[in-house]
Amino acid sequence: xDEKEKTPKSRRDxxxxxxxxxxxxxxxxxxxxxxxxxxxxxxxxxGKKIKVLTTDGKLLEVSESQLSEPTADMVxxxxxxxxxxxxxxxxxxxxxxxxxxxxxxxxxxxxxxHLPKDHEWMKVFLLQNSEQExxxxxxxxxxxxxxxxxxxVCPVGATYKRSDGIVLVDNxxxxxxxxxxxxxxxxxxxxxxxxxxxxxxxxxYSPETGFPTKEGTVGKCIFCADLLRKNELPRCLSACxxxxxYFGDIIEDTITNGNETLRFxxxxxxxxxYRHLESLGTEPxxxxxxxxxxQFPVERGFEGLDPKIRERYENTASYKINPLLRHGKQ
Amino acid sequence: xENNNNALEKNLWKVFLPDLVKTSRTWYLVFAILFxxxxxxxxxxxxxxxxxHIVTGMRDNVVxxxxxxxxxxxxxxxxxxxxxxxxxxxxxxxxxxxxxRMAELITVISLLIGPCFIMFCxxxxxxxxxxxxxxxxxxxxxxxxxxxxxxxxxxxxxxxxSFLEDFARLxxxxxxxxxxxxxxxxxxxxxxxxGSPEQRKHLKWARDVMAAMIIAIAIIVYSVLxxxxxxxxxxxxxxxxxxxxxxxxxxxxxxxxxxxLMWIFRKIYHLEEYITKRHxxxxxxxLLIIAAFYGYFTFSDYLTKWYGSVKMDKVLIDKLFTEFYTxxxxxxxxxxxxxxxxxxxxxxxxxxxxxxAAFIAVLGLWxxxxxxxxxxxxxxxxxxxxxxxxxxxxxxxWVELGLTLASLATFGLxxxxxxxxxxxxxxxxxxxIEENVSVEVKPxxx
Numbered sequence: 001x002d003e004k005e006k007t008p009k010s011r012r013d014x015x016x017x018x019x020x021x022x023x024x025x026x027x028x029x030x031x032x033x034x035x036x037x038x039x040x041x042x043x044x045x046x047g048k049k050i051k052v053l054t055t056d057g058k059l060l061e062v063s064e065s066q067l068s069e070p071t072a073d074m075v076x077x078x079x080x081x082x083x084x085x086x087x088x089x090x091x092x093x094x095x096x097x098x099x100x101x102x103x104x105x106x107x108x109x110x111x112x113x114h115l116p117k118d119h120e121w122m123k124v125f126l127l128q129n130s131e132q133e134x135x136x137x138x139x140x141x142x143x144x145x146x147x148x149x150x151x152x153v154c155p156v157g158a159t160y161k162r163s164d165g166i167v168l169v170d171n172x173x174x175x176x177x178x179x180x181x182x183x184x185x186x187x188x189x190x191x192x193x194x195x196x197x198x199x200x201x202x203x204x205y206s207p208e209t210g211f212p213t214k215e216g217t218v219g220k221c222i223f224c225a226d227l228l229r230k231n232e233l234p235r236c237l238s239a240c241x242x243x244x245x246y247f248g249d250i251i252e253d254t255i256t257n258g259n260e261t262l263r264f265x266x267x268x269x270x271x272x273x274y275r276h277l278e279s280l281g282t283e284p285x286x287x288x289x290x291x292x293x294x295q296f297p298v299e300r301g302f303e304g305l306d307p308k309i310r311e312r313y314e315n316t317a318s319y320k321i322n323p324l325l326r327h328g329k330q
Numbered sequence: 331x332e333n334n335n336n337a338l339e340k341n342l343w344k345v346f347l348p349d350l351v352k353t354s355r356t357w358y359l360v361f362a363i364l365f366x367x368x369x370x371x372x373x374x375x376x377x378x379x380x381x382x383h384i385v386t387g388m389r390d391n392v393v394x395x396x397x398x399x400x401x402x403x404x405x406x407x408x409x410x411x412x413x414x415x416x417x418x419x420x421x422x423x424x425x426x427x428x429x430x431r432m433a434e435l436i437t438v439i440s441l442l443i444g445p446c447f448i449m450f451c452x453x454x455x456x457x458x459x460x461x462x463x464x465x466x467x468x469x470x471x472x473x474x475x476x477x478x479x480x481x482x483x484x485x486x487x488x489x490x491x492s493f494l495e496d497f498a499r500l501x502x503x504x505x506x507x508x509x510x511x512x513x514x515x516x517x518x519x520x521x522x523x524x525g526s527p528e529q530r531k532h533l534k535w536a537r538d539v540m541a542a543m544i545i546a547i548a549i550i551v552y553s554v555l556x557x558x559x560x561x562x563x564x565x566x567x568x569x570x571x572x573x574x575x576x577x578x579x580x581x582x583x584x585x586x587x588x589x590x591l592m593w594i595f596r597k598i599y600h601l602e603e604y605i606t607k608r609h610x611x612x613x614x615x616x617l618l619i620i621a622a623f624y625g626y627f628t629f630s631d632y633l634t635k636w637y638g639s640v641k642m643d644k645v646l647i648d649k650l651f652t653e654f655y656t657x658x659x660x661x662x663x664x665x666x667x668x669x670x671x672x673x674x675x676x677x678x679x680x681x682x683x684x685x686x687a688a689f690i691a692v693l694g695l696w697x698x699x700x701x702x703x704x705x706x707x708x709x710x711x712x713x714x715x716x717x718x719x720x721x722x723x724x725x726x727x728w729v730e731l732g733l734t735l736a737s738l739a740t741f742g743l744x745x746x747x748x749x750x751x752x753x754x755x756x757x758x759x760x761x762x763i764e765e766n767v768s769v770e771v772k773p774x775x776x
Binding site: 118120123124125126127140149152153154155156157173174175176177178179181182183185186187189190191192193194195214215216217218277280282309311312313314315 | 381382383384388389390391393394448451452453454457458460461463464465466468469470471472475558561562563564567707710711712713714715716717718719721722
């Protein structure tokens with residue numbers, strides 16, 4: 001176990017030195033983070049004093065009038081987006097037994113991040129490991145690897161790994177060389193091949209929202225880093241009608257799918273959670289629960305599917321192997 | 331120059347001077363055609379910049395297409411000068427005189443064209459300076475930037491040093507009838523070189539050092555290029571053999587292009603006297619030896635992948651032998667065996683045959699590069715699904731083909747312009763070799 005933890009760590013440290021981020025600068029940004037984010041400077045003294053706990057665990061006393069709820073339009077700057085949310089290490093668990101390709105996660109992601117058509121961060125694969133094995137639907141966000149190939153190969157530091165585990169892309173730095181796309185073994189990254197239709201007048205760019213998008217740069221799932229700042233859950237999770245996706249914190253050892261909250265270690269232990277393509281050594285932050293005792297037959301995933309979407313699976317080997325898949329109701 | 335009265339030199343100038351002074355109509359015609367192709371390339375680039383990369387055939391899986399293939403290809407061709415002329419120079423082969431100038435020109439010109447494809451390939455051209463402004467030394471692309479820029483500088487210096495003596499000769503040629511500004515250019519370029527013993531000693535030393543250096547830099551450049559693929563986890567790329575394999579492949583294409591150019595210039599300038607069958611056979615034998623090495627590397631790479639049959643490797647190799655079958659046979663069988671047979675069998679060893687064999691080798695090698703880049707990207711670990719069916723397979727579009735064509739035209743244009751500035755065969759080198767080879771060199775010249 002010790003061995004396993006050592007190797008990626010030293011490599012990550014190596015990466016971090018290159019990105020030129022000192023631990024000291026991280027801490028200071030974190031401490032001021034809470035207050036700069038509110039963006040309000042109302043200096044009315046007096047009133048009730050209340051105690052607040054900052055994200056890095058400091059207890060402060062401030063007057064109530066100085067506080068304001070974080071609003072939806074607050075934007076984390078490019079610089080501060082390098083700073084992870086202190087004391088957090090995010091993890092996602094996807095229960096393959098429950099997924100029936102409802103595609104709500106894909107839609108919510110597209111809509112929530114204002115992504116152009118044909119530029120999807122979340123994809124649902126129909127996998128079958130070998131001919132005799134079961135087929136299953138496989139939702140695939142970014143794995144936010146702890147040993148991310150995409151970060152290693154980026155020549156300009158446009159993509160970076162944060163202390164809370166999230167891998168972000170700064171599309172104002174990205175030169176569009178696409179090396180990260182060939183580096184990622186999970187085909188997570190997608191390219192903006194043309195000028196996005198959604199011009200987003202006036203929206204301020206932040207890597208934590210990935211918006212406004214820019215032609216000629218790379219995009220990918222960002223674990224909804226903007227919502228996490230507001231203590232909200234990722235969009236795919238909230239949209240999923242089946243509760244397939246669990247999200248949480250590996251330090252708190254807690255995950256939730258919005259309905260139930262579970263101990264991460266217990267779930268992984270009791271339900272034989274695994275990471276996809278573990279052998280590649282990328283150390284993903286996304287775990288999968290095997291598709292056992294399934295609630296739906298796999299063909300259900302084709303029910304009510306738009307013909308355009310159905311087309312997307314027709315060339316797949318598993319589609320050809322299993323004739324049942326072709327008979328889902330339109 | 332004191333040794334102007336050398337008979338060989340006189341003959342050489344007789345061949346080259348007319349073309350340096352006057353320009354024929356054919357030259358203008360060819361130049362115009364190539365220039366039109368170049369302009370078409372500019373139009374393609376304009377289309378791509380204004381409409382976005384959607385106009386290319388590249389999509390989210392095959393993110394590197396023909397541009398990267400051409401990039402690797404041109405970088406490989408640049409080996410002609412680096413290794414061939416470097417090695418021949420260091421070993422002092424007596425037949426190098428008539429071919430090294432061409433080899434060095436090929437090197438510098440393809441080194442100028444190759445990196446342009448990186449610019450076509452990246453999504454935001456205007457952010458190219460970021461590579462220097464925010465470099466991350468962990469990225470193989472940064473290694474590449476450093477290596478290629480050193481290579482361009484090194485090869486340019488090597489080329490210039492070999493031009494120097496000829497510039498001096500051209501400057502001193504009063505009777506040639508050069509226009510004033512042209513003599514002035516030669517005077518500036520010749521850097522006050524007058525062939526004094528001291529200057530000759532320094533120049534020789536500098537050229538020896540540069541020859542050794544560009545050999546080393548060239549090996550580094552191509553290894554780094556190979557590692558861009560090798561360091562990723564992708565099936566077909568993640569291979570320890572890629573560094574040396576790419577180096578051998580590069581020398582192969584460089585030698586091939588050299589033979590083709592030798593044939594073309596021999597025809598244009600009627601150089602039958604200076605570029606003889608001996609030259610073709612010698613460079614041909616070089617091609618044969620490299621083909622053997624290259625074939626061995628190719629075989630060894632695919633054998634280990636096929637025999638071990640790791641799932642993804644198997645999927646990739648199955649794909650190579652079905653979807654890409656013709657291309658695979660052409661590049662990895664025809665492209666290796668034909669040059670070996672043509673040069674290896676004495677009866678077949680004629681100048682046109684060797685040239686055709688070289689052409690097949692170069693073509694095969696281009697397809698080999700294609701087979702390294704595209705099929706791997708079409709074979710990711712997660713099967714290509716949940717994507718528009720039209721986006722699955724890669725086919726280059728007219729924009730990509732146009733820019734490829736334009737780059738070949740630019741190669742021709744630059745060679746044509748260079749041949750207007752200096753003789754395409756190094757006069758000084760020929761003379762020097764002649765002096766060294768014949769024992770009865772006139773001692774008073776030195």
